[in-house]
Amino acid sequence: MPGMTITEKILAKKSGRSHVRPGDNVWVNVDVLMTHDVCGPGTIGIFHEEFGKEAKVWDRDRVVVIPDHYIFTADGKCHRNVQILRDFVKAQGLKYYYDPDFITGEPGFPNPYKDPTKTSYKGVCHKALPEEGHVRPGEILLGTDSHTCTAGAFGQFATGVGNTDAAFTLGTGKTWLKVPATMKFKFHGEIPAYLTAKDLILAVIGQIGVDGATYRSMYFTGDGIGSLTLEDRMTLTNMAIEAGGKNGVCDVDDKTLAYVRNRSNVPTWDIVEEDANAEYHSTFEWDLSTMEPMVAKPHSPDNKDLARNCRHVKLDQAYLGSCTGGKITDMIFAANILKGQKVKIKTWVVPGSTEVHADMKRLNLRGVPKDSNEKSIEDVLADAGCDIAPSGCGACLGGPPDTMGRLNSPITCISSTNRNFPGRMGDKRAGVYLASPLTVAASALTGYVTDPREYVTHKIETGTAGVV
Amino acid sequence: MEMVITGRAYVMGDNIDTDQIIPAQFLSYNPSDPEERKYFGRYANSGVPDGQMGLPDGNIRFVPDNAFRSEYAIVIGGKNFGCGSSREHAPLALAEAGVRAVIAEFYARIFFRNSVNGGYLLPLESVERLVEVIQTGDELRIDLNAGVVENLTRKSTHKINPLGDVLPIVEAGGVFAYARQTGMIAAK
Numbered sequence: 001m002p003g004m005t006i007t008e009k010i011l012a013k014k015s016g017r018s019h020v021r022p023g024d025n026v027w028v029n030v031d032v033l034m035t036h037d038v039c040g041p042g043t044i045g046i047f048h049e050e051f052g053k054e055a056k057v058w059d060r061d062r063v064v065v066i067p068d069h070y071i072f073t074a075d076g077k078c079h080r081n082v083q084i085l086r087d088f089v090k091a092q093g094l095k096y097y098y099d100p101d102f103i104t105g106e107p108g109f110p111n112p113y114k115d116p117t118k119t120s121y122k123g124v125c126h127k128a129l130p131e132e133g134h135v136r137p138g139e140i141l142l143g144t145d146s147h148t149c150t151a152g153a154f155g156q157f158a159t160g161v162g163n164t165d166a167a168f169t170l171g172t173g174k175t176w177l178k179v180p181a182t183m184k185f186k187f188h189g190e191i192p193a194y195l196t197a198k199d200l201i202l203a204v205i206g207q208i209g210v211d212g213a214t215y216r217s218m219y220f221t222g223d224g225i226g227s228l229t230l231e232d233r234m235t236l237t238n239m240a241i242e243a244g245g246k247n248g249v250c251d252v253d254d255k256t257l258a259y260v261r262n263r264s265n266v267p268t269w270d271i272v273e274e275d276a277n278a279e280y281h282s283t284f285e286w287d288l289s290t291m292e293p294m295v296a297k298p299h300s301p302d303n304k305d306l307a308r309n310c311r312h313v314k315l316d317q318a319y320l321g322s323c324t325g326g327k328i329t330d331m332i333f334a335a336n337i338l339k340g341q342k343v344k345i346k347t348w349v350v351p352g353s354t355e356v357h358a359d360m361k362r363l364n365l366r367g368v369p370k371d372s373n374e375k376s377i378e379d380v381l382a383d384a385g386c387d388i389a390p391s392g393c394g395a396c397l398g399g400p401p402d403t404m405g406r407l408n409s410p411i412t413c414i415s416s417t418n419r420n421f422p423g424r425m426g427d428k429r430a431g432v433y434l435a436s437p438l439t440v441a442a443s444a445l446t447g448y449v450t451d452p453r454e455y456v457t458h459k460i461e462t463g464t465a466g467v468v
Numbered sequence: 469m470e471m472v473i474t475g476r477a478y479v480m481g482d483n484i485d486t487d488q489i490i491p492a493q494f495l496s497y498n499p500s501d502p503e504e505r506k507y508f509g510r511y512a513n514s515g516v517p518d519g520q521m522g523l524p525d526g527n528i529r530f531v532p533d534n535a536f537r538s539e540y541a542i543v544i545g546g547k548n549f550g551c552g553s554s555r556e557h558a559p560l561a562l563a564e565a566g567v568r569a570v571i572a573e574f575y576a577r578i579f580f581r582n583s584v585n586g587g588y589l590l591p592l593e594s595v596e597r598l599v600e601v602i603q604t605g606d607e608l609r610i611d612l613n614a615g616v617v618e619n620l621t622r623k624s625t626h627k628i629n630p631l632g633d634v635l636p637i638v639e640a641g642g643v644f645a646y647a648r649q650t651g652m653i654a655a656k
Contacts, residue, residue: 025633038495042556045500050644070496077496146554146578162556162582168643172653178633210483211548215577244551244576300483398492421485421552423515
């Protein structure tokens with residue numbers, strides 16, 4: 001019998017089988033189900049319609065509700081949707097809910113949190129899930145959001161589902177899955193100072209296409225992945241969906257365990273490794289020392305080019321944020337480029353979570369707690385002329401028209417986010433270049449798409465930022 | 469399950485992502501509210517760039533201004549239909565506008581799954597690429613028993629792949645109905 005990949009092993013275990021093969025349809029037990037303000041109300045509606053008005057969720061400690069999408073808007077329907085979540089959480093007695101406590105029911109634009117350490121609101125779900133201890137190796141996480149695959153960075157099976165699937169799992173704790181074949185992406189060498197995981201994943205998607213991993217698992221491995229921080233691995237697995245992948249997964253190592261030990265709200269987990277004789281759909285290999293900073297040009301994440309080939313592209317806006325490129329390490333990367341200089345174009349900074357926002361105030365450019373006479377990351381970014389917005393999904397997905405940083409006219413933006421199909425960040429005539437936080441920051445300084453090697457002079461240390 | 473579906477075609481291209489099918493700004497409507505649900509029909513396919521709206525000519529609105537329903541019951545797509553966001557609002561929006569089937573070369577998996585599990589519409593796969601063969605407005609007749617789509621306007625016939633593994637869920641009308649039929653969850 002052939003061996004199994006990490007994804008196959010997790011699905012076998014969770015379906016009570018000794019072995020599964022790609023193509024098998026299995027019913028699995030779900031460990032954690034996450035929903036948010038955009039898909040929660042629809043999910044809750046289907047749950048009650050199908051299981052009854054008085055129905056209870058299968059396990060109130062395994063349902064995590066994280067409002068994050070449409071928070072900073074005056075759209076009353078969005079505030080109403082948050083209230084639907086609150087009512088459901090209360091009625092069900094859910095343990096894990098992260099309330100935007102500054103949404104008070106008053107009409108109009110809510111007053112954002114003053115201090116990111118003093119709000120129950122967490123920001124973007126995919127960042128908040130591991131921060132708050134809901135992500136562990138070997139588990140199955142479902143979320144009503146396509147970027148749920150982010151959590152695969154921790155060696156688990158995580159994938160996005162729709163409202164109906166989520167409602168089914170809410171009532172039963174189960175879902176059916178077709179076991180995907182696994183594509184292996186092996187990276188050799190150490191990540192150079194001018195690259196981040198964003199460049200790696202844009203190279204992968206550029207090679208295999210936005211449908212290149214459809215119905216498949218993407219496994220990122222090799223010493224090159226080992227050289228990445230956990231946050232940077234999250235950038236890789238986050239964008240598995242941009243190649244159509246069902247999930248993305250990384251090996252568990254000491255960095256994973258350091259993170260999970262520090263955060264998990266459950267004391268045990270299973271470390272799952274590939275079998276030596278595991279079978280892969282295909283294997284791709286890269287040498288990190290030969291890779292260059294990448295962009296995805298409008299209007300598709302697979303429309304790849306080298307950043308240096310796009311030096312002529314004039315930009316109107318830069319955007320640093322989202323689950324993909326709004327983590328504390330992303331902010332440290334950008335701040336080290338921007339320090340002591342001024343941006344030439346409107347540059348939005350939207351922290352991926354309130355923890356990221358708090359760390360931006362607490363840490364210095366090396367990712368360690370700052371001295372009283374040192375500048376914080378937020379100070380550096382503000383001094384450079386960036387507009388710093390409160391945490392949330394923000395303009396990554398456009399959102400309501402009053403969303404900060406939304407592209408409300410046909411302008412050109414460079415962004416550390418994940419998707420650039422027409423209209424993704426607002427106006428469907430706007431053009432979005434996807435790039436690493438280093439490339440976004442370098443481009444903000446020149447007003448043109450700019451290879452960060454024009455600014456990066458040494459390895460940017462991030463310390464234990466984002467881990468402890 | 470309907471075995472014959474007739475209607476006019478609305479032709480779209482490759483990699484139609486769910487932000488184009490239902491732009492994010494409209495996701496504040498609650499699909500569980502019957503009055504608000506109708507608005508997903510109104511804004512279905514409104515994120516498609518004007519030149520790609522209804523191929524080959526483009527600039528054909530899927531749903532007229534201020535209407536809730538489309539005159540097109542069958543959507544023709546190319547590769548990777550429904551990629552991007554996992555929003556179930558996408559198949560729901562097409563269904564609210566009156567779409568009963570999509571025929572594409574292949575689908576992004578979450579859109580396919582949402583269409584089947586939610587019982588919104590039939591996500592069918594064409595054997596050959598139809599985007600350049602069928603034109604927006606053509607009168608089509610899908611015959612699932614025969615596994616074909618007939619183009620009544622152009623007098624041509626094209627094969628459709630069988631639904632395969634998901635047929636029992638489609639026949640039941642969605643994952644909840646299927647789970648009840650198989651005794652996995654209690655009857656309503």
